[in-house]
Every structure is written in structure tokens, then in C-alpha cells.
Amino acid sequence: MAADATLSEVASPSPVSRRGPVLCKHCNLVVPPGLIDATRDDQFCCHGCETAYSIIHTCGLERYYELRQQLDDRAPAPGTDRTYNDFDDDTFRRLHTRQIGPLTRCELFLHGVHCSACLWLIERLPRMVKGLVEARLDLRRGIVDLAWDDRIVKLSQIARTLASIGYPPQPARDRKSRARRVAEDRRQLVRLAAAGAIAANVMLFALALYAGIFDAMEPAHRTMFRWLSMVLTVLSLVWPGAVFFKSSWAAIRTRTPHIDVPIALALFAGGAWSVFTTIKGSGEIYFDTVSVLVFALLAGRFFQSRQQRASADDVELLFSLTPSSARCVEGCVTRDVPIESLQTGDLVQVLAGDSLPCDGEVDSGESLVDESLLSGESRPVRVTHGDRVAAGTLNISAELFVRVQTVGEETRVGQLMRLVADGARRKAPIVRFADVVGSWFTLGMLALAALTLGIWLWIEPANAVDHAVALLVVTCPCALGLATPIVITIATGRAARQGMLIKGGDVIQSLSKPGVMILDKTGTLTTGGLALVAWHGEDSIRPLVQAVEATSNHPIAKALARDLATPDVPNNFRVHSANQVLGRGIEATVNDRRVVIGSLSFVSTLARVTLEHADLARRWAAEGITPILVAVDGVSAALAAMGDGIRPEARATLDDLRRRGWQLRIASGDHQDVVTRVGSALGFTLEDCLGGLSPEAKLTLVERTKATLDPRSGRRLVMVGDGVNDAAALAAADVGIAVHGGAEASLAACDVYLSRPGIGSILELLDGCGRAMNVIRRNLWVSLFYNTTAAGIAVAGLLNPLIAAIVMPISSLSALAVSLKSRTFADLRDNARLTAPHQPGSRP
Amino acid sequence: MSVLFIVVPLAVLLAAGGVLAFAWAARSGQFDDVDTPAERMLHDE
Structure with missing residues (x-):
């Protein structure tokens, strides 16, 4: 077999059935082999489940299974035998x-x-636990x-x-930052309520005043309504409305x-001029418009801040x-x-399956440790007496005793998390589209106001200021200031329902x-775990090996x-002495x-290995996949390759990108x-495949690449990853996307978290963002249309x-209305269509 | 119509009372968690 033929075999694991055991369509438990009916698509573990499924199915409620699938994606409650002492x-x-x-x-x-x-x-717990x-x-x-x-x-x-x-409980560690967040939420709510109440009352007074224009109104009443409007609006501007002045000053x-x-310019001009005319006793007032503006803009901001998730600080990340x-x-x-x-x-004891609590040296015991968290290395590492182990890595196979060297922030993972926090803090804020437009609005408003003032000073000096102020008030970009947060809120909300959390x-x-x-490789482009990537030999040996x-x-x-298991055929081989x-x-x-199964050296001591098998095994080892030899009755019979399997949808997604x-x-x-x-x-070229990078090197790569991009071009650096070793790079990139199954640190460091497995949903994310940007x-344009029309009227003095x-x-x-009607991220109804390309069957 | 000079400010004061009551409720944490109580009342026996 030629070398390139081997490569293609490795890339597409076509002969391998990736399905695990057959699961019940209704309850998701394993179906006993005896009940499997090969003629049907859906399998059930018992008659009860079958009946329940047919009832749900005939009522047209299959979406139950879709929804349940989403719940299943969240981490299931792990069974635990901890003492919690x-x-x-x-x-x-x-x-x-x-x-x-x-x-x-x-x-x-x-x-x-949930x-x-x-x-x-x-909440019924007090009845179960006395005290x-x-x-x-x-x-x-x-x-x-x-x-x-x-x-x-x-x-x-x-x-x-x-x-x-x-x-299973764990201490809630972020109590202080949570308390701060809650306090800020409360203040925002009170401000919104005050602005709303004031806007409603001032509008009522304005209604009375407008009615008074057509119907004779006693001057004393008119003065009272004007003064009351003034008091309330000034209150609205200095209390809830102060946020606009503060942020525009900054x-x-x-x-x-x-x-x-x-916005602040319009509020200030409208407010100040109306106060002046009220005290003077004659002239136009804009208190109603100003107070409603404050309320509407605050409401937009309130909804947006509700949606945004707070970022974690470094201590939380570490824990x-x-x-x-x-x-x-x-x-x-x-x-x-x-x-x-x-x-x-x-001295600490680390059981098999636990992660290490500290950096230290193995005192006794021998085990395999999964260090992919720190190094990205997909193969577990063997450790024994005297080897160094790091906090956060996973002990896979056997009990270890570890002598503590460092704990907490001084550990390797602790230092890494400090890098993550630094990266997130240093990240330059992206100048938002609405803000860029805002600066043009300011210039346009000021120029037009100056023009109006100039023209009217020449025509009719007495009303010149009045017309200029009217222009400033009416050109306030409030449609933009209100609608942009709403579009973003709706888009992020819909994205979250699609399993894309945008922060x-x-x-x-x-x-x-x-x-x-x-893109990171392990866990992002590949499945991250060990999988059978190639099989060389007769298929009849497979159940034997399994x-x-x-x-x-x-x-x-x-x-x-797992990978050799055939779900439809029960394995009848009985193992006697293993x-x-x-x-x-x-x-x-x-x-x-x-049957002898194992590494080349192990099998060759117990059986005869043919030259062909030995050659292929060495070649696979050189390519970075682990060859497993199988010998039956003293002669090598088959060769299995274990490696990190490429995700089925990766090729199609990357080509589309x-x-x-x-x-x-x-x-x-x-x-x-x-x-x-x-x-x-x-499909990557050789120079685009960078291997052997430490977390720090990844960070440098991201920073260096980011520096080559022109911020004005709108081209951004996106990092996609899953592990802790990507976290610092995720935080430093313009946009960090963490994929499903990643460590919680990458979740905290990223800007987007994809909760569906694989990178397929990146395409949807990009589509949704593109559509939201269009809205x-x-x-x-809607805002600009109204503002120019109104500005025309104002310049004309009408x-x-x-x-x-x-x-x-x-x-x-x-x-x-435009924002609410817009389709940014598809609704849940379209889920079936959207998830279809991610089915395991559709290989590139 | 001089009654307006009493009634309108009174209305404003009432509105202010409403805002203060809301501020008190928000500050004492009644709006911190708006999801759980809705579920909880279904279970109270």
C-alpha cells in the first residue's frame, strides 16, 4: 500500500462503523440486543417506550425529542460517591x-x-434533612x-x-462579583422606572397643552403645566438621563x-432651551420629546445589558x-x-478518573495522565514515581499518590489563567458600527444647526435659536440608539436558542x-478522543478483537x-482467559x-509478525497514529490504527469558509x-499547519497575526478552540469561539460558545451575524430618512x-418594527433543516 | 378651574409615590429573580 493511499484511508474512516450501542428512540437507554428489530428505523427498549413514542408521534409532538436532545447536550448530572467532608x-x-x-x-x-x-x-430538602x-x-x-x-x-x-x-453541589465562588452585578441591575431598573413614570406624566401635560392651543386655555393653567413639565424633565435629565451625559463626556x-x-447633544439642547423659554414665559418647549427619548433609550439599553453575560475574573477561571x-x-x-x-x-491521593488538584511529583503509583488540557497532546502520558504532574490534568487509569509542590495561582494552570485574564483585559474594544455612525450624526447635526441659525438670523432673528434647537431635537438618532440594542438583543437571544452563546x-x-x-486541532477539528481511524485486515477478525x-x-x-462494536449483530465470542x-x-x-493484541514489540515477542504488517505499523507510527497489532493463533492477522479522528463535518465546513x-x-x-x-x-497547505505550539506560543501567534490586520479593513482575527491551552489565545483574539466539550476556562475566555458539537454551527453563526448586521x-437608513425629512422641515422653520x-x-x-420582524438567526422551527448537515452520516 | 392647582400636583405626588414604592421593591431584591417565584407558586401547598 502506497503512503498516500494510507493517508486517504486515515482521513475517511469509511470501513469503520462509528455508531455506538443502539439507543431507545424514546428514553435513550441502550436497547437489549434481543429486542433489536433490524427491519425498523426506530428501536425501543420496551413496549412502554414504544407506546409512549407512538402517542407522542401521532399527536404530532416530535419536537419533544428535539428539545430533549438539547437538554441532553448539557452535562448530565455525574454520579458521585464523594463524601463532601x-x-x-x-x-x-x-x-x-x-x-x-x-x-x-x-x-x-x-x-x-433546569x-x-x-x-x-x-426546596423540599428541609423535609429530608433534619436541621x-x-x-x-x-x-x-x-x-x-x-x-x-x-x-x-x-x-x-x-x-x-x-x-x-x-x-452534585459545589461552592458558588463568585459571590462578590454576583453581588455587584445584582446591585447594578437594581439601580438600572429603578432608573428605568423613574424615567418611564416621568415620561408618562410629561406626555399627559403636553397633551393638555396641545389641546390648549386649539381650545382657549387659561394662561395660569398653561404656566402651571409648563413649570411642572420642566421640573419633572429636569429631574429625568439629571437622574436617569445622566448616564448619557456621563458616557458622552467620557x-x-x-x-x-x-x-x-x-443623543446627549439633542437632550441637552432640547432641555436647556425649553427651561429658558419656560422661565421667560413664552416660546416653544420640548419637554415631552426629551423625557420620552430618555425613557426609550434607557429601555433599549436595559434589554441589552440583560442579555450580556458577565465575564469571569481570573480566580473563577482557575477554580x-x-x-x-x-x-x-x-x-x-x-x-x-x-x-x-x-x-x-x-501527600494527596488522586483516584482514577479524578483531575489533579495541584502541581507536584508522583510519589507512588503508575498511571496514564491526560494532559491535553495543557499541551493539546491527544495521547495520554505515562507517569510513575518521580514524574512531574500538573494541576487540572486528568488521571485516567490508576490511583496515584502525589507530593504537593504548588497549589492555586502558582501552578502552571494558574499562571495560564492569569495570561487569559490579561488577554481579556488588554483586548481593545471594537469601535461599534452605531458609534462610528454616531460621530457622523454629531457632525451633521451641528453643521445643519449652524446653517439653520445662520439663515434664520438673516431672515428673522427673533426665532433663529428656536428653529436651531428644534432641529437638534428632531435629528437625535434615537431610532438608531434604540433599534441597534434591540437587534443585538434579539439576535443573541435567537442564537442562544440555536446553541450559540454570544457574549x-x-x-x-x-x-x-x-x-x-x-483553528485548534485537538477537540475542534478532531473528536479529541482516541478513535479507530484505519483497519487493515479481514473483517471477520473484528468481533474477535472487540x-x-x-x-x-x-x-x-x-x-x-467501542468503534469495532456492531450494533445490529450481538457479539457471540466468549473470552476465557485474558x-x-x-x-x-x-x-x-x-x-x-x-489472540494477542498490542504494540508491535509486544506482539512480536508472542507471535510471528509478517513483514507487511510490521512495515505498515512503523509507517503509521511515523505519521503520528498508534498502530495496534492483532495476532491470531501465533500469526499477525490484522492492524488497527488508533488516532484522533477528524470530525465528519470539518472538511465541508472549512471548504465553505x-x-x-x-x-x-x-x-x-x-x-x-x-x-x-x-x-x-x-485541505490546508503545509505552511498553514502549525504544530508543537505551547499555550504561550499560540498567544504570540494570535497577537502577531492580529497586528498584521488593518483595523480599518474590517478584517478580524478569529480563534476557534476548545482547551485550556487555547484559552489565552481565545481571549486575545478579536473574536474567540469555543466549541462544545471544551474546558470551562475556554468558555469563560471566549466571546462565542457553540454548544452543539463540532464546528458546523460556525457557518450558521457567520450567516446570522451577517444578517443582523444588515438589519x-x-x-x-430608516433613521436617516426620518431625520433628513424632519431636518428639512426644521430648516424651513415649520x-x-x-x-x-x-x-x-x-x-x-x-x-x-423592522428590527423585530427581521430574521437574523433562524427560529427553532427550522432546526430540522439546520441540523441535517451535522448528522454523522454526511461525511465529506 | 382653580381645583387643577391642587389636583394636578397631587397626581404628580401620587406618581412619585409609585416610583418610590417601585424603587423600594427593586432595592429590596424583589426583581432579582423573576423566574423562580413563578414556578414556586405552583408548588406551594
Whole structure:
């Protein structure tokens, strides 16, 4: 077999069935082999499920399964056997609990809270646990506030009960920043309410005054309404409306364009001139328009800030990666302690499947450690006595004892998180489209006002200022200031329902034009786990291998057993005596046949390996995939290649991106050989495949590439990644996109999080952002149309407060209507169509 | 129509009372979580 033929075989794992066990269409549990009916598309685990499905199906309610699929994407509540004894530790109590009278209070974050039944169950907790007085759940945030009597019950017992009913708790660590956010939300709400009440009352007075124009009105009443309007509007301007003056003052001082500048100008001109005419006793007033403007603009801003997610600070990032507790070994007992109380020199026990709480040195034990979190390396690393291990990495196969060297922020992952936080802080804000337009609005308004003033000073000096002020008020870009936040709010809301969480409105603008995209390999373009990527040998041997590998717990064996499994045919081979040699292979007797599976060196000591197999194995190893030899009855019979499988939709997505004009590169921490192999299969040129990059090197690459892009061209640098090793680069890029299954650190560092697996939804994201940007532009034209019409009337001197009061709301309302009717991100109804290309069947 | 000089300011004062009541409610946290109570009242027995 020629070398390139091998490559193509590696790229498209066509002979391999990727499906796992057959799942019940209704309940998603595994269908027992005996009940599988090969003639049907849908399989059920029992008659009950089949009946339930047919009822739901005949009622036309299949969307239930779609919705449930989305719920399943969220992390399932992991079964846990933790003792939670660390919750009773003094350090934990000091950090997370507060004593109020006889009761102790603590806030815990619960995994898997999502519905009304969860709420009911959790708030009934005081009936299950004696001594627990109150449990109040915040459904949206998944945080429960507990109050209990410490003399009767310990927190660890409450935590164990929570875990036993399916909500494993962890301390809610961001209490301070959450409190700040809540306080700001409350202030905003009060401001909005005050502005609304004032606007409503001033409009009522204005109605009376306009009626008075046509109907004779006593001058005393007229004066009273004018003065009351003035008092209320001035109140509205100095209290809720102050935000516009503050932000436009900041914009003027730093010389950055901002939409608030023309808004503040209009509010100030309208307010000040009306105060002047009120005190003078004659002349036009614009109090109604000004107070309604304040309310409408604040409302737009309120909705937008509700949508935006707060970014995490570095401490939170760190804690999201390392476990909150460790098993500390003292003499011959182990005790659960919070990691804050770990000290250098302590000995900790790390069970298989746990992540490491600290940086340290292995004291005893031998295991495989998954370091992909830090290095991007897809293959687990073997560690034994004397090897260094890092916090946050995952211990896969066996128990380890680790001598603590550093904990917390001093660990490697802690330092990495500091880089992430720095990157996010240094990120230059993107000058938003509305703001750029805002600066043109300001100039246009001022020029027109000066022109009006000039003309009218010449024609009729007494009314010149009046006409200029009318112009300033009526050209306030409020349709733009109100509609842009609404478009962004609706677009991000719809995107979230599609599984794309957009954290800031800037992203929409940045992604609306093609630029440079740097993609991570492991977990982004590839599945990130081990998978069978090629099979060389007879298919009849596959079930034999599957049966043997199913008996082992080794990650490679597990992956091989999973990928070789044929769902429709039960495996009838019985394994008799399996003997596993750690890190080398396995030998077993199956139906009287001797099977040896393992590395080339292991199999060649126990069986004869043909020259062809040995050659192919070496070539695969050179390409960065792991060859597994299979020998049956003393002769090598087949060769399986284990590697990091390319995601099925990756090729099509990347080709589409290239067609749209995006420039693509791969940046990976994995070996250059592996990166080249994956890259060439995905159509990258050799120089665009960068391998062996440390997290810091990725950051440098992103910063350097970003510097080559002209900010005026609108071309932005987008980083797509999933791991902790990408987090710093994600934070530094113009737009960081984290893909499903990524570490929580990348989630916190990114601007967009795709909760559907794979990179397929990037295309939808780009489409949606492009459409949203078009709607914003359309709003600009609507706004511009009204403003120029009104400006024409004002320059002609025909504008009075009544016309201003009618034109302003109409322009805002029409811009709002355009925004609300617009299709930015597709609705859920179109889900079936949108998810179709991501089915596993559609390979490139 | 001089009653207007009493009634209109009174109306404004009433509105101010409403705003103050809302401010009190917002500051005491009644609008912090608007989702959970809606579900909770369904379960109270």
C-alpha cells in the first residue's frame, strides 16, 4: 500500500462503523440486543417506550425529542460517591459560609438544575434533612441558598443528600462579583422606572397643552403645566438621563466616537432651551420629546445589558479547572480537604478518573495522565514515581499518590489563567458600527444647526435659536440608539436558542466580514478522543478483537471496543482467559483461538509478525497514529490504527469558509507530524499547519497575526478552540469561539460558545451575524430618512413641538418594527433543516 | 378651574409615590429573580 493511499484511508474512516450501542428512540437507554428489530428505523427498549413514542408521534409532538436532545447536550448530572467532608473543614467554612444568629448560611452551585420539578425537589430538602431550615433555589443561575443549624446537621450531610438526588453541589465562588452585578441591575431598573413614570406624566401635560392651543386655555393653567413639565424633565435629565451625559463626556475626553454624543447633544439642547423659554414665559418647549427619548433609550439599553453575560475574573477561571477538594493522606488515613488548605509537601491521593488538584511529583503509583488540557497532546502520558504532574490534568487509569509542590495561582494552570485574564483585559474594544455612525450624526447635526441659525438670523432673528434647537431635537438618532440594542438583543437571544452563546454585541459586527481564522486541532477539528481511524485486515477478525478489548479498562482498548462494536449483530465470542500487560497489550483465549493484541514489540515477542504488517505499523507510527497489532493463533492477522479522528463535518465546513473568503490556519500543541496529517486531509497547505505550539506560543501567534490586520479593513482575527491551552489565545483574539466539550476556562475566555458539537454551527453563526448586521444597516437608513425629512422641515422653520412629538416616536417605532420582524438567526422551527448537515452520516 | 392647582400636583405626588414604592421593591431584591417565584407558586401547598 502506497503512503498516500494510507493517508486517504486515515482521513475517511469509511470501513469503520462509528455508531455506538443502539439507543431507545424514546428514553435513550441502550436497547437489549434481543429486542433489536433490524427491519425498523426506530428501536425501543420496551413496549412502554414504544407506546409512549407512538402517542407522542401521532399527536404530532416530535419536537419533544428535539428539545430533549438539547437538554441532553448539557452535562448530565455525574454520579458521585464523594463524601463532601471537605465542606465541614474550617478553611471552607471561613471562605464560603456566614453565621447569622443560630443559623449558618451558604450558597451552593448545583449541576443539572433546569426545571420546575428540580425547584420543587430542592426546596423540599428541609423535609429530608433534619436541621436544614431553608433551601431557596434561583432557577436561572442554579444556585441554592441554604440555612441550617450547625449543631444538628453538618453541611457535608446536606451536600451528600443533594448529590444523592442528582444535583452534585459545589461552592458558588463568585459571590462578590454576583453581588455587584445584582446591585447594578437594581439601580438600572429603578432608573428605568423613574424615567418611564416621568415620561408618562410629561406626555399627559403636553397633551393638555396641545389641546390648549386649539381650545382657549387659561394662561395660569398653561404656566402651571409648563413649570411642572420642566421640573419633572429636569429631574429625568439629571437622574436617569445622566448616564448619557456621563458616557458622552467620557467619549469626548478620550476622542472615541460614540452614539451617546449626538443623543446627549439633542437632550441637552432640547432641555436647556425649553427651561429658558419656560422661565421667560413664552416660546416653544420640548419637554415631552426629551423625557420620552430618555425613557426609550434607557429601555433599549436595559434589554441589552440583560442579555450580556458577565465575564469571569481570573480566580473563577482557575477554580473552574482544578477540583475544589483533595484527598490528603495523613499517616494511614485519607481526609477530604478543600484545596485552599493544601500545603507544599502534603501527600494527596488522586483516584482514577479524578483531575489533579495541584502541581507536584508522583510519589507512588503508575498511571496514564491526560494532559491535553495543557499541551493539546491527544495521547495520554505515562507517569510513575518521580514524574512531574500538573494541576487540572486528568488521571485516567490508576490511583496515584502525589507530593504537593504548588497549589492555586502558582501552578502552571494558574499562571495560564492569569495570561487569559490579561488577554481579556488588554483586548481593545471594537469601535461599534452605531458609534462610528454616531460621530457622523454629531457632525451633521451641528453643521445643519449652524446653517439653520445662520439663515434664520438673516431672515428673522427673533426665532433663529428656536428653529436651531428644534432641529437638534428632531435629528437625535434615537431610532438608531434604540433599534441597534434591540437587534443585538434579539439576535443573541435567537442564537442562544440555536446553541450559540454570544457574549457581546461587538461579535456580530466582527463576524459579518471574512477575516483570518486560526483553528485548534485537538477537540475542534478532531473528536479529541482516541478513535479507530484505519483497519487493515479481514473483517471477520473484528468481533474477535472487540470481545477481547471489551474486557480491558485501558483507554485504547475501550476506544477500540467501542468503534469495532456492531450494533445490529450481538457479539457471540466468549473470552476465557485474558491477561493484560499494562501499557503493552493483552493476550486472551477466545473460542479456543489464541489472540494477542498490542504494540508491535509486544506482539512480536508472542507471535510471528509478517513483514507487511510490521512495515505498515512503523509507517503509521511515523505519521503520528498508534498502530495496534492483532495476532491470531501465533500469526499477525490484522492492524488497527488508533488516532484522533477528524470530525465528519470539518472538511465541508472549512471548504465553505474558504469559499466565503476566510483565511484559515491550524495551530495545535500536538506533534507537527500529526498536525500535518490532519491538515493535509482537510485541505490546508503545509505552511498553514502549525504544530508543537505551547499555550504561550499560540498567544504570540494570535497577537502577531492580529497586528498584521488593518483595523480599518474590517478584517478580524478569529480563534476557534476548545482547551485550556487555547484559552489565552481565545481571549486575545478579536473574536474567540469555543466549541462544545471544551474546558470551562475556554468558555469563560471566549466571546462565542457553540454548544452543539463540532464546528458546523460556525457557518450558521457567520450567516446570522451577517444578517443582523444588515438589519442594523437598514435601521440606519430608516433613521436617516426620518431625520433628513424632519431636518428639512426644521430648516424651513415649520417645525413645532407638536410635529417633533409625532415624528420622533414614529421613527423609533418603525425602526423597532423592522428590527423585530427581521430574521437574523433562524427560529427553532427550522432546526430540522439546520441540523441535517451535522448528522454523522454526511461525511465529506 | 382653580381645583387643577391642587389636583394636578397631587397626581404628580401620587406618581412619585409609585416610583418610590417601585424603587423600594427593586432595592429590596424583589426583581432579582423573576423566574423562580413563578414556578414556586405552583408548588406551594
